Amino acid sequence: MRALAEFIIIQTLNGFVYGVFLFTMALGLSLIFGLMGLVNLAHGSFFLLGAYLGLSIWRLTGSFWVAFFMAPVASGLIGIILEKIWFTRFYQRSHTDHVLLTLGLSFVFADIAKFFWGVKIEALPKPSILDGSINIIGTQFPVYRIFVIFLGIALFLLTWLFIGRTKIGALIRAAVLDRDMVIGLGYNVRAVFTVMFGIGVFLAALGGILAAPITSIYIGLDLEILIIALIVVTVGGLGNIHSVFWASLLIGLSETFGKTLFPELAMFLNFIIMAFVLIIRSYGQPDVEEQLQ
């Protein structure tokens, strides 16, 4: 009985940790799509970029915290530059073009990462303050993971306040609903796009460096996290912070419980959840209207 309780507590917490990583990815994906209509398959690359930049900064400075703060900011700046000089030209194009473009970018990035950081699996040690574990109802659990969970909750609240309570947030929400009207009112939607893209990349890179001490860093991680984050976005819907957050936790839990209970079926569990949500969502909708967005 006690072992069961322990198992459930540990796996639930692990599920939350994974959910936080997914949240950092899915939020950017969802907002970028909701706002600019851009399908960004290179988003996983930004996750990995954060982790690799963090690794390099950690090697240079020897401090986890410097890496923790610098890597996402640097990645966010790279994201803003990319958006300014490049992505901005493709917003009006079709989804197919977006897919090819961002897929191309992720191929290019994977090889650049291979060139600079090699194919070896790299590890980033935890900061010493958070090394160790604490006792949760008789079970040992790593402090670092608790930190990740709290940071995730803080991120959720911060982005929620930012989008829900600030003027830029209101602009973003308005632009998701009706871009043309916002432009018509005289706002600079282009600047909003750039800010949003930067935030999205910042969050993904933050997720990357947060995940690095737990998952370690390797090429291929970008796709792994991207695919599950895409499932989260599909389950949670586009452009809604609340539903993205809860969907992240749900898929995080299903992923960890699935992997420990039935390792052969874990991926299917996520897929079944996604299929279920899609069926419910499309239930009773008129045929063509539903298919056109």
Added chain:
Amino acid sequence: MKSSILAVFLALLLVLPLVGIKPYHLSIVTEILIFSILAMSLNLLVGYTGLTSLGHGAFFGVGAYAAALTVNHISHEIGVILVVSIIVTGVFGAVIGWLALKLAGFYFLMVTFAFTQIIFCAADRWRWLTGGSDGLVVSQAQFFGKLIFTSPAMIYYISLGVFLITWLTFRQIVYSPFGQALVGIRENPHRMCTIGYHVRRYKMAAFVLSALFAGLAGILYVQFNHFISPVHVHWTLSGSLLIMVILGGAGTLNGPVLGTAMYLYFQNLISSFTEYWMFVIGVLFIALITGARKGLLGLGSTAWERLAKGRSSP
């Protein structure tokens, strides 16, 4: 003009193994033929129906694994392999199509994308069935008790035969009322719905049809390669397929074939002198989307028109 180019091309393909081509080069051409079938089947979705699927490799994988398992466990007879594998692929295509076509645009992309990953995971994790990451060594298929995939030339001719059948089928389809209805759906689903077409049913038919031909390519591929592993069904295949279709020109009959040939040729060429060929391919995608939006055929026909115009004006 155009038909004579095709005739010359066909004649070249027919005599290719007889003119002393190296087995290595012949196998590349065979691979191009097989992947052309795959690209043509995806083109029916992407080019004609306007559905961008990012999971077409899944059906290739399903067909390939179904054929591999059938030949290893049930029967060596090619007829049995074909029937079993095509039925399996059809069932997968119908289920996924039913689900994915409930939604369009972004969600359609995601569902197909997620599904190809599911197939990859199944291939990678279900060791008892698929051999896991070690893959499966596939026995040779037989035709009424006789081995048929015996030499590179035989494999080449069989692939060429299937390729030609596929090409003719797709030519029939895209010029038929059904194919024209698909184009109508691509251009304006609302209007097609108003005229009285059952849009969803047409999309479903296109989806299953393209899945079946992808499965066919998979069946052929395991006999060509005698080996199948999760690497072959990784989702990058689905991405590459999309590139092949767009590179050649989506929504044209021959575009995907040209795109496939170019893509595989470059892949072989580049990977022979650098391990960073993904980088080069990636840059190629980006350049393609930025520059030549109608694909190589589009570029070619634009150049042709300009040339023709230049000639006619004094």
